[in-house]
Amino acid sequence: MPKAKIPEAASRDREATTQKFIDAAARVIARDGAAGVGVNAIAVEAGADKKLIYRYFGGLDALLEALGAATGVWIGDIPAPTKGNYGQRMLAAFTVYAEKLRGDPVLQKLLAWELAGPSGALSRIDAARSRQMGKMMHVIRGDAVPPAGVDAPAINAIALAALNYLVIRSATTGGFAGMPLKTEADWKRVTTALESLLTAAYEPKA
Amino acid sequence: MPKAKIPEAASRDREATTQKFIDAAARVIARDGAAGVGVNAIAVEAGADKKLIYRYFGGLDALLEALGAATGVWIGDIPAPTKGNYGQRMLAAFTVYAEKLRGDPVLQKLLAWELAGPSGALSRIDAARSRQMGKMMHVIRGDAVPPAGVDAPAINAIALAALNYLVIRSATTGGFAGMPLKTEADWKRVTTALESLLTAAYEPKA
């Protein structure tokens, strides 16, 4: 009769273990939301000892920071359109952004988490994401310029804010303000409405 | 020498005590955010015994539900405009809504909290708020109708979503996507941009 306790070899590979923690953190967040996050839960999910979180990352904050750094919409994810005027390029980028965000539950949770309050590690990640977003806008914009008299930063902020909020609500409530947000058709309505808003706002003055 | 321990009479008034708990919960949420919420913290803040939370409310969830029911933007808070077309009325209502939301940190925290995930009590409150919002839209709308071919629910959802998100971000980050959201002038930019978006989208087709 062999021993019942099988230590299962225990990979003994620092790099792989750190990655296991990051993946586990993502799973925990995706499953239990921000509330369930903690060293104990993540260690159990990773199948490793929580002590290693402190040894390899320095603490939970740094682990979450690593997760945040690996999660997001980055330059390259969104192909920079080279055709069309300013409004059309922005709209194209926003559509792709919404698509990607909609398929990434972990990113959604992180986004929602950041809204709950400034929590050390997350806010640094958020700052990084903000900078990245700014760069992206710059790349997407290219040589196109918004029509005169239009407050492009404000309008873009409104569009992105609406997308962020609606995607999160879609995941939690499945709708917002009487607008259902479940099916693909629902989202088609949203993007169509956004398109009509942006094209109207960004069309050159007659 | 009188006793150092002054029991301070202890009001012995159930109604007043329950109210003390609700107020204390609001203060805790406003101060520490969702993370700091708990029976112990609220009881200390209220200056009453946590046991009474269980006796009078049945538990923390019910207390938060009572708080949520008392916190929100309700019919009557927003004067129903009687002039103007559909788009103008909506815009007027949204502006008032944003103003009120911006001045209510507790409501902001509850809003952000609801985004973090379905958490029992809060979600029921959220449902109530949703219904209320629908009613409000109906009252505001009055006899005005949106122009044909315009998906009003989608557009209104986008506008409200953007406002919710930007107000929350204003409180936590002080800005979003390169758009500062601190001063009154910043918000003027937002409302102006929203106005241009909505009037363009809702103006009758030529």
Next chain:
DNA sequence: TCCATTTGTCACTGCTTGGTGACATACTGC
């Protein structure tokens, strides 16, 4: 006046949490 009920207080349990020290085991250079 006496008794039942309500309101408030306190001490306590059992549990989970973040965090650490002590140890076992495997790897690596000499």
Next chain:
DNA sequence: GCAGTATGTCACCAAGCAGTGACAAATGGA
């Protein structure tokens, strides 16, 4: 071979948590 170090395991601590039972004090009705 041997020593030193990196990796992983475990037991444990102090602190905070939600929740409860037992009790004291005030209230109000008979």
